[in-house]
Amino acid sequence: MNYKDNGKVLQNRRIIDGAQLYDMLIECPEIAHNAEPGQIVHIACGEGTTLRRPISICETAGDCVRLCYEVRGKGTKWMAERREGDTVSLLGALGHGFTPRDGKVLLVGGGIGIYPLLSIGKTCQNAKALFGFRNVSLINSLELFENNGIETSVITDDGSSGRKGFVTELLRDELTAGGVSQVYVCGPKPMMAVVAKLCAGFGVDCQVSMEERMGCGVGACLACVCKTMFRDNEGAEGEKYKRVCVDGPVFDAKEIIWE
Amino acid sequence: MKAIDLSVNFAGVTLKNPVVTVSGTCGFGEEYAPFYKPSELGAIAVKGMTLAPRLGNPPPRIAETPAGILNSIGLQNPGVDAFVENELPRLKAEGACVIANISGSTIADYCKVAEILSETDVDFIEMNISCPNVKEGGVAFGTNAKTVNEITSEVKKHTNKPLIVKLSPNVTDITEMARAAEAGGANALSLINTLLGMRIDLKTRRPILHNNVGGLSGPAVFPVAVRMVWQVRNAVSLPLLGMGGIASAEDAIEMLIAGADAIGVGTAMFANPNLPMEIADGIAKYMEANSIEHVADISATVQPW
Numbered sequence: 001m002n003y004k005d006n007g008k009v010l011q012n013r014r015i016i017d018g019a020q021l022y023d024m025l026i027e028c029p030e031i032a033h034n035a036e037p038g039q040i041v042h043i044a045c046g047e048g049t050t051l052r053r054p055i056s057i058c059e060t061a062g063d064c065v066r067l068c069y070e071v072r073g074k075g076t077k078w079m080a081e082r083r084e085g086d087t088v089s090l091l092g093a094l095g096h097g098f099t100p101r102d103g104k105v106l107l108v109g110g111g112i113g114i115y116p117l118l119s120i121g122k123t124c125q126n127a128k129a130l131f132g133f134r135n136v137s138l139i140n141s142l143e144l145f146e147n148n149g150i151e152t153s154v155i156t157d158d159g160s161s162g163r164k165g166f167v168t169e170l171l172r173d174e175l176t177a178g179g180v181s182q183v184y185v186c187g188p189k190p191m192m193a194v195v196a197k198l199c200a201g202f203g204v205d206c207q208v209s210m211e212e213r214m215g216c217g218v219g220a221c222l223a224c225v226c227k228t229m230f231r232d233n234e235g236a237e238g239e240k241y242k243r244v245c246v247d248g249p250v251f252d253a254k255e256i257i258w259e
Numbered sequence: 260m261k262a263i264d265l266s267v268n269f270a271g272v273t274l275k276n277p278v279v280t281v282s283g284t285c286g287f288g289e290e291y292a293p294f295y296k297p298s299e300l301g302a303i304a305v306k307g308m309t310l311a312p313r314l315g316n317p318p319p320r321i322a323e324t325p326a327g328i329l330n331s332i333g334l335q336n337p338g339v340d341a342f343v344e345n346e347l348p349r350l351k352a353e354g355a356c357v358i359a360n361i362s363g364s365t366i367a368d369y370c371k372v373a374e375i376l377s378e379t380d381v382d383f384i385e386m387n388i389s390c391p392n393v394k395e396g397g398v399a400f401g402t403n404a405k406t407v408n409e410i411t412s413e414v415k416k417h418t419n420k421p422l423i424v425k426l427s428p429n430v431t432d433i434t435e436m437a438r439a440a441e442a443g444g445a446n447a448l449s450l451i452n453t454l455l456g457m458r459i460d461l462k463t464r465r466p467i468l469h470n471n472v473g474g475l476s477g478p479a480v481f482p483v484a485v486r487m488v489w490q491v492r493n494a495v496s497l498p499l500l501g502m503g504g505i506a507s508a509e510d511a512i513e514m515l516i517a518g519a520d521a522i523g524v525g526t527a528m529f530a531n532p533n534l535p536m537e538i539a540d541g542i543a544k545y546m547e548a549n550s551i552e553h554v555a556d557i558s559a560t561v562q563p564w
């Protein structure tokens with residue numbers, strides 16, 4: 001169900017000094033009570049923007065949703081300027097989220113892709129997080145996961161903290177060790193493509209959270225598509241553009257055609 | 260004063276109010292159901308459809324611009340048969356007035372789609388000869404008066420439904436196209452479709468749209484749309500569905516005053532999904548405040564200098 005809600009900003013704080021990362025808590029009961037892990041909200045970002053901006057729901061807490069975001073341009077800058085008590089217009093919770101699984105699950109995140117994984121990590125009984133960051137100064141928010149009993153393992157591109165390399169290397173080790181029932185991934189597209197391929201190689205199910213520029217956010221305009229494979233009733237394979245805002249953002253990795 | 264009447268007679272069909280959601284921005288009517296029902300609108304113009312299903316263009320398909328957006332969807336649609344089978348029965352059962360928007364790569368394609376739809380209970384056929392996002396057909400038919408006349412009269416031969424011809428703003432003189440459509444037998448005109456535009460990412464020097472170019476819509480095009488509706492109103496006697504950048508009841512009323520008989524809302528609905536019903540309410544309030552009984556009494560009342 002989609003709701004339009006005027007949410008009240010309860011908190012909007014800078015997460016770390018080294019990057020334009022913010023953690024915003026918004027009171028919006030209708031959305032908060034209906035949100036599922038991996039879903040998004042579509043935020044109106046004030047004068048000078050024609051389109052809303054899609055942001056993943058990091059977690060819900062009572063009547064609130066937590067959004068963690070990076071300032072990229074006009075819209076996210078407007079968000080960063082909101083103060084406690086301000087009102088923001090939200091559409092949500094939108095889309096098809098992560099499906100919980102029993103057994104050992106892995107949360108694989110890169111950069112700001114870690115936040116959308118929190119809710120599903122909390123929902124699953126046995127989740128472990130594998131996160132990649134560019135360098136030590138960008139590592140943040142691990143406590144959000146650890147406070148919920150989720151063990152985190154970090155790797156950095158330059159080795160400034162933890163192992164040096166990419167998160168896919170941590171994943172390869174885990175998959176090799178075995179016993180993984182499901183991988184959830186969110187991050188840059190090239191990283192997700194590698195993760196999807198690794199999982200396929202090990203025969204482990206993988207759910208990916210896709211990103212694409214959006215218009216309506218409700219499935220009406222066909223702007224936000226990603227290419228997927230589909231099988232018709234006769235079993236013939238074909239290509240189809242699916243909508244990230246309603247069919248996704250979360251897809252079964254096997255469906256996605258990476259280009 | 261008598262009660263105000265929001266209904267309009269558009270090419271012989273009664274719309275319960277003058278507000279239409281425009282093709283490509285409201286899917287097949289289901290998507291916005293939490294905000295308004297298609298049956299609450301004057302009419303719903305569904306996503307443009309073609310004879311065979313179309314995959315559409317690769318993403319990115321949308322870019323924000325000052326007071327607008329560019330899109331290059333490329334007519335992704337499931338094909339006319341799938342529409343007739345899966346979408347239309349629901350829309351009609353709900354009581355919606357349905358404008359079926361059609362496209363093709365050849366005149367024969369347009370005729371065939373129109374023929375298929377004529378056997379159904381769609382209320383109008385809207386012929387899109389102004390889509391800037393497909394290589395073949397589309398806007399190519401809409402920028403030459405002779406072709407506009409030819410495709411209109413051919414499609415008319417294949418349908419008994421009221422035919423709306425949707426005009427492109429990407430022409431030197433839109434009144435020429437309007438007259439050609441009227442001469443070809445069009446029952447109404449809708450305008451404007453999107454204006455061809457482009458945005459480039461400074462860092463990558465790549466156009467934001469994968470299609471490089473796309474159609475501009477939203478408030479940025481509103482004055483262009485008002486001007487063109489006014490010009491066309493003075494050139495033909497057909498009913499006009501005015502659209503392009505309408506984002507408030509005031510904009511809608513301005514469009515009516517310029518010469519439209521009904522108005523369309525698209526892009527601005529992305530930010531405010533309640534907009535179509537807010538506009539209908541706003542028009543009603545305006546009529547009340549100004550003791551106007553019928554919407555038709557607002558249409559084409561501009562007092563030019």
Ligand SMILES: Cc1cc2nc3c(=O)[nH]c(=O)nc-3n(C[C@H](O)[C@H](O)[C@H](O)COP(=O)(O)OP(=O)(O)OC[C@H]3O[C@@H](n4cnc5c(N)ncnc54)[C@H](O)[C@@H]3O)c2cc1C
Nearest residue numbers: 053054055056068069070072073074075076211212213249
């Ligand atoms: C499903 C989904 C979930 C997301 N979740 C988060 C999140 O949890 N945290 C976070 O920081 N960011 C998230 N993003 C990315 C976020 O939407 C963009 O960073 C934001 O839209 C940029 O807007 P802007 O006005 O600041 O930038 P501008 O560059 O000024 O935006 C211009 C236009 O481009 C669009 N755009 C630009 N970059 C992106 C992008 N990467 N993805 C989609 N649209 C883009 C904008 O929405 C806007 O329409 C998510 C995107 C999607 C699609």
Ligand SMILES: Cc1cc2nc3c(=O)[nH]c(=O)nc-3n(C[C@H](O)[C@H](O)[C@H](O)COP(=O)(O)O)c2cc1C
Nearest residue numbers: 281282283307330387451452476477503504525526
């Ligand atoms: C995402 C999008 C898709 C569109 N698809 C179609 C289409 O399939 N057929 C058509 O005739 N017009 C299409 N249009 C044009 C609109 O119907 C309308 O003419 C134009 O957007 C101007 O109105 P607006 O500014 O209120 O959006 C599309 C517009 C947008 C923004």
Ligand code: FES
Nearest residue numbers: 215216217222245
């Ligand atoms: S943003 Fe319109 S369909 Fe997804």
